[in-house]
Amino acid sequence: MAAKTGSIPSMGGSHAELKDDTIIIVLGASGDLAKKKHIVIAELTELPIPACDVVIAPPSQTFPALFGLFKMGYLPKDVHIIGYARTKMDEVEYHKRLTSNLKNPDNDPEVSAKIEEFKKLSTYIAGSYEDTGAFKELNKHLEEVENKYTAKSRNRLFYLALPPSVFIPVAKHLRVNCYASGVNRIIIEKPFGKDSASSRELLGSLKEHWTEDETFRIDHYLGKEMVKNMLVLRFANVAFSSGWDKNSISNVQITFKEPFGTEGRGGYFDEFGIIRDVLQNHLLQVLSILTMERPVSFSAEDIRDEKVKVLRAIPPIEHGDTLLGQYVAANGKPGYLDDETVPYNSVCPTFAATTLWINNPRWEGVPFILKAGKALNEAKVEIRIQYKDVTQGIFKDISRNELVIRIQPTESIYLKLNTKTPGLSTRAVPIEMDLTYKRRFSDSKIPEAYESLILDALKGDHSNFVRDDELDVAWKIFTPILHWIEGKNGPAPKPLQYPYGSRGPKELDPFIHKYGYRRSDNLYKANEASDALADLEANTATVLPAVAPVTDEIPDGGRQAWLVVFGSSLAMFSSFGIVNSYGVFQDYYTTTLLTQSSSSTISIIGAFQLFLLYGLGPIVGRIFDTFGLRLYANLHGVDSNLSQYLLAIINAFGIPARVIPGILADRFGVLEVLLPCTLLSALTVFVLWLPFPSTGPIVAFSALYGLFSGAFVTLLPAYVGVRSPVDKFGARLAVAALVGTPTAGAFVPTFTQQKFVHLIIFTGVLEVAGGVALVLAHLTSLTEIRRAEVNRNEPLKIGA
Numbered sequence: 001m002a003a004k005t006g007s008i009p010s011m012g013g014s015h016a017e018l019k020d021d022t023i024i025i026v027l028g029a030s031g032d033l034a035k036k037k038h039i040v041i042a043e044l045t046e047l048p049i050p051a052c053d054v055v056i057a058p059p060s061q062t063f064p065a066l067f068g069l070f071k072m073g074y075l076p077k078d079v080h081i082i083g084y085a086r087t088k089m090d091e092v093e094y095h096k097r098l099t100s101n102l103k104n105p106d107n108d109p110e111v112s113a114k115i116e117e118f119k120k121l122s123t124y125i126a127g128s129y130e131d132t133g134a135f136k137e138l139n140k141h142l143e144e145v146e147n148k149y150t151a152k153s154r155n156r157l158f159y160l161a162l163p164p165s166v167f168i169p170v171a172k173h174l175r176v177n178c179y180a181s182g183v184n185r186i187i188i189e190k191p192f193g194k195d196s197a198s199s200r201e202l203l204g205s206l207k208e209h210w211t212e213d214e215t216f217r218i219d220h221y222l223g224k225e226m227v228k229n230m231l232v233l234r235f236a237n238v239a240f241s242s243g244w245d246k247n248s249i250s251n252v253q254i255t256f257k258e259p260f261g262t263e264g265r266g267g268y269f270d271e272f273g274i275i276r277d278v279l280q281n282h283l284l285q286v287l288s289i290l291t292m293e294r295p296v297s298f299s300a301e302d303i304r305d306e307k308v309k310v311l312r313a314i315p316p317i318e319h320g321d322t323l324l325g326q327y328v329a330a331n332g333k334p335g336y337l338d339d340e341t342v343p344y345n346s347v348c349p350t351f352a353a354t355t356l357w358i359n360n361p362r363w364e365g366v367p368f369i370l371k372a373g374k375a376l377n378e379a380k381v382e383i384r385i386q387y388k389d390v391t392q393g394i395f396k397d398i399s400r401n402e403l404v405i406r407i408q409p410t411e412s413i414y415l416k417l418n419t420k421t422p423g424l425s426t427r428a429v430p431i432e433m434d435l436t437y438k439r440r441f442s443d444s445k446i447p448e449a450y451e452s453l454i455l456d457a458l459k460g461d462h463s464n465f466v467r468d469d470e471l472d473v474a475w476k477i478f479t480p481i482l483h484w485i486e487g488k489n490g491p492a493p494k495p496l497q498y499p500y501g502s503r504g505p506k507e508l509d510p511f512i513h514k515y516g517y518r519r520s521d522n523l524y525k526a527n528e529a530s531d532a533l534a535d536l537e538a539n540t541a542t543v544l545p546a547v548a549p550v551t552d553e554i555p556d557g558g559r560q561a562w563l564v565v566f567g568s569s570l571a572m573f574s575s576f577g578i579v580n581s582y583g584v585f586q587d588y589y590t591t592t593l594l595t596q597s598s599s600s601t602i603s604i605i606g607a608f609q610l611f612l613l614y615g616l617g618p619i620v621g622r623i624f625d626t627f628g629l630r631l632y633a634n635l636h637g638v639d640s641n642l643s644q645y646l647l648a649i650i651n652a653f654g655i656p657a658r659v660i661p662g663i664l665a666d667r668f669g670v671l672e673v674l675l676p677c678t679l680l681s682a683l684t685v686f687v688l689w690l691p692f693p694s695t696g697p698i699v700a701f702s703a704l705y706g707l708f709s710g711a712f713v714t715l716l717p718a719y720v721g722v723r724s725p726v727d728k729f730g731a732r733l734a735v736a737a738l739v740g741t742p743t744a745g746a747f748v749p750t751f752t753q754q755k756f757v758h759l760i761i762f763t764g765v766l767e768v769a770g771g772v773a774l775v776l777a778h779l780t781s782l783t784e785i786r787r788a789e790v791n792r793n794e795p796l797k798i799g800a
């Protein structure tokens with residue numbers, strides 16, 4: 001059979017896979033299994049906990065993970081799971097605790113049946129962690145189970161859900177009293193010490209009993225889907241691997257944010273602080289996979305060799321590269337020091353940002369900012385790789401590329417790119433190429449980290465477990481800064497305060513900025529349109545528009561827009577006003593000054609005035625495009641040839657008509673107001689002006705025409721604006737202005753009622769034709785207009 005596309009042969013484990021005849025033994029299984037995962041282990045084990053003991057792999061993670069694997073059929077055939085702890089309880093009580101933590105929210109009968117099966121293969125035995133006799137009893141129980149197995153080999157996987165104070169005695173007793181004839185493995189979880197010295201001591205003692213091959217040190221971040229994906233993402237994509245270095249990348253942030261504080265576990269946390277809790281292990285692991293060289297193969301040792309190599313190139317963290325914070329009460333939530341289990345004067349950091357440097361040819365000079373905090377504004381773990389600026393010269397103010405790998409929640413990878421806006425204008429806007437797992441892999445279930453890691457341990461694959469030398473070098477990087485924070489070499493630094501629910505201390509942004517991070521906060525804002533398009537594009541890797549302020553659009557609202565209105569009003573006061581009163585001048589020219597000239601000839605004066613207002617449009621438009629002037633977009637055009645009296649009425653009614661249609665257009669759309677007003681103007685021409693050449697109807701006509709044509713004056717430039725490229729806007733308005741008045745004048749060579757009829761009909765017909773043209777324009781642009789309505793921030797695609 002042909003190999004499956006995309007297989008990774010070198011990723012297979014080199015050790016025996018535990019497929020059958022296997023017992024999984026969970027030590028420390030007596031706790032309240034329904035409790036949240038960050039419970040103090042003392043509650044689980046009833047141990048007197050020494051000050052440095054902390055939560056480790058709590059059963060509330062272990063059993064659901066085991067059940068998850070069982071449900072999916074990944075546990076060895078005939079597997080048996082034995083819980084061991086000090087608390088005495090019968091099987092009924094144990095099963096009650098066990099199942100209370102297994103999820104079946106919809107009461108799915110299949111899941112219920114699986115839970116019942118799971119209970120049948122789960123037994124419990126109580127015993128001490130120090131007593132040889134107790135472990136002999138455990139072994140007896142294991143052998144009883146194994147006697148039912150057919151095969152000769154006996155495989156045992158021990159999972160230590162215990163505090164480190166009992167790691168060593170338990171590991172020893174298990175090795176001495178419970179070691180089986182087949183494969184034996186032991187899983188342990190952080191904390192692996194508190195600094196280099198204590199870690200070495202712990203590792204050394206464990207090594208006396210268990211070999212490195214048998215030991216699986218869990219850092220559950222290595223089991224997270226996106227972390228596991230990084231090897232493939234990096235090394236199976238030339239597109240990424242070629243720019244993965246100091247030449248392309250400016251800075252990297254690896255961020256861990258939790259929206260809750262220590263809440264009840266402050267006592268434990270205070271002994272450790274955020275650096276030991278998250279940075280030294282989880283974030284450093286992520287960093288090492290992100291920055292290591294390509295391994296010779298994907299075998300566990302080749303991968304871990306490369307991780308160790310890159311970690312060794314990181315010098316110990318400098319004080320100056322570190323920012324520490326502690327949350328204080330805010331938003332109705334208590335501060336860290338309000339926790340009764342925390343010493344009143346604790347300076348333990350609940351937030352830390354620290355910059356690491358990698359002294360190798362690939363990464364020299366690139367800052368890697370690790371930041372983590374409790375009680376922040378959101379739950380988020382992500383890697384943010386910010387690329388360098390493009391070479392200057394041809395671009396200005398262009399945002400940087402960023403590759404974001406969102407580890408949780410909503411696993412995703414998105415790449416922020418710049419692209420030309422679709423259409424005739426040339427401008428770069430930032431967009432995201434978005435691979436959101438929920439959409440792209442909608443059929444796949446993303447496994448829990450612990451499920452993935454327990455399965456790896458059963459398979460004997462160490463790739464996602466921490467090797468001893470890796471741990472040692474990790475502690476070397478962090479130990480000096482930890483000792484400084486604890487005041488071992490002088491006064492302890494005081495963390496900066498930050499309010500519960502904030503992004504961290506206010507000094508964070510300048511801190512990150514110092515290392516070259518540039519945020520494009522004005523450019524990247526989620527809006528409904530991008531969400532709507534994202535929904536449309538579901539199930540595909542999509543290119544979504546990141547909504548950016550559209551800089552070549554005429555501004556609508558805001559200080560800038562109102563300044564344009566003000567400036568335009570001043571300009572129009574002395575220019576457009578004269579043109580609008582041209583009827584008075586025309587009257588004067590025809591009756592007094594230029595009696596020998598025809599109306600048409602005289603109207604050329606006004607037309608030329610109007611043309612001069614708009615005729616420089618192509619030139620001014622270029623200047624406008626170049627220098628960003630907005631005045632041009634607000635210029636209006638109108639022609640009129642009525643007497644002084646009628647003109648005054650038209651203009652008086654034109655005042656509200658300049659304002660009200662604008663307000664209505666904002667609400668209903670420019671065309672939706674312009675079209676009826678144009679047609680109503682035409683109607684007044686045909687039903688009032690044409691048939692009733694007497695004073696009353698003419699006055700009524702003037703009033704109504706002023707009202708409707710006012711809208712026309714206001715909205716026509718706006719509509720031409722949205723339907724025209726900016727560089728053609730002025731020219732289009734100017735041409736209309738130049739031909740309109742002389743043509744009208746040609747109908748009235750002499751002032752007779754008969755001659756005016758032609759002009760009136762011409763005016764009415766032209767307005768109807770204008771209305772029809774608007775309808776046609778509307779129909780041809782329907783698609784674009786709909787799109788623009790979906791996304792009001794996106795510029796209309798402009799017609800040629």
Ligand SMILES: NC(=O)C1=CN([C@@H]2O[C@H](COP(=O)(O)OP(=O)(O)OC[C@H]3O[C@@H](n4cnc5c(N)ncnc54)[C@H](OP(=O)(O)O)[C@@H]3O)[C@@H](O)[C@H]2O)C=CC1
Nearest residue numbers: 255384404406410412414432434436503509519524525526
């Ligand atoms: N699946 C997803 O999550 C996807 C999201 N998108 C969308 O892409 C767009 C851009 O995403 P993204 O860049 O992640 O989001 P943001 O624009 O929110 O940028 C986040 C980055 O900016 C920092 N930051 C946030 N607020 C501030 C502030 N006030 N001052 C300084 N820095 C700040 C954050 O730091 P810190 O973390 O420290 O707060 C983080 O590094 C968003 O609209 C998002 O919705 C697109 C595709 C997929």
Ligand SMILES: O=C1O[C@H](COP(=O)(O)O)[C@@H](O)[C@H](O)[C@H]1O
Nearest residue numbers: 038055220258277278381408449
């Ligand atoms: O190891 C730890 O990790 C958790 C966060 O794990 P996650 O899988 O929920 O991201 C953290 O809350 C805890 O303090 C720390 O000890």
